[in-house]
Amino acid sequence: MTSAAKTGRFITLEGGEGTGKSTLQRALSEALRARGLEVVATREPGGAPGADAIRALLVQGEANRWSALEEALLFAAARLNHLNRTIRPALVRGAWVVCDRYYDSTRAYQVAAGGLRGDVLDQLNALIEAPAPDLTLILDLDPNAGLSRSRGAEAGEDRFEKKDGAFHTRVRDEFLAIAKREPARCAIIDSAQPREAVLAAAIREIEARL
Numbered sequence: 001m002t003s004a005a006k007t008g009r010f011i012t013l014e015g016g017e018g019t020g021k022s023t024l025q026r027a028l029s030e031a032l033r034a035r036g037l038e039v040v041a042t043r044e045p046g047g048a049p050g051a052d053a054i055r056a057l058l059v060q061g062e063a064n065r066w067s068a069l070e071e072a073l074l075f076a077a078a079r080l081n082h083l084n085r086t087i088r089p090a091l092v093r094g095a096w097v098v099c100d101r102y103y104d105s106t107r108a109y110q111v112a113a114g115g116l117r118g119d120v121l122d123q124l125n126a127l128i129e130a131p132a133p134d135l136t137l138i139l140d141l142d143p144n145a146g147l148s149r150s151r152g153a154e155a156g157e158d159r160f161e162k163k164d165g166a167f168h169t170r171v172r173d174e175f176l177a178i179a180k181r182e183p184a185r186c187a188i189i190d191s192a193q194p195r196e197a198v199l200a201a202a203i204r205e206i207e208a209r210l
């Protein structure tokens, strides 16, 4: 997507299980709408009918149902569907897209924790022409605390939550490493704070950077 074709803003929310991304997404979307902006709140995997169908394959069932490469291919297919049907049209018409998870989750879960080669993800991102977010807010929390407040099991969507503690520690460490590698795009927010403080931190980052 050329920058001329894009007038909206693309914000992604990232972090491990139970870090409060969906709570922040709701509050942030409301705060941006109160400023008169059109906001599209969406999530991955999902955000479009085809991608939602793929989501069920990815988040349900046994933890070892797919290899990391198989997962990355499914996430890439879902992401392309989501980009084509939801994200790109929203950005072109000037909306602000607030997306719960995006390609940094693939880097953390499939590459760092799952053992997929990083250049394979680079190639997939290039193939689907995945645009870089304008801002990525990374919610950081001890994985033990996050897993205990995560609600995935209630919805039968706990395939990744069932992976072991070392897996979730690698996920957290990689999100922190991504933020270090790309400080202009990423900001870390301490998600152990009360939710009002998390929202205030998110708004500060948006005002400072966008």
Ligand code: TMP
Pocket (backbone or CB within 6 Å): 017, 043, 044, 045, 058, 059, 075, 101, 102, 103, 104, 105, 106, 107, 109, 110, 152, 160, 161
């Ligand atoms: P959610 O629980 O935040 O809705 O996300 C669904 C699960 O999918 C979550 O456990 C993280 C995982 N996931 C990946 O492993 N790779 C990805 O690229 C994405 C978007 C999500």
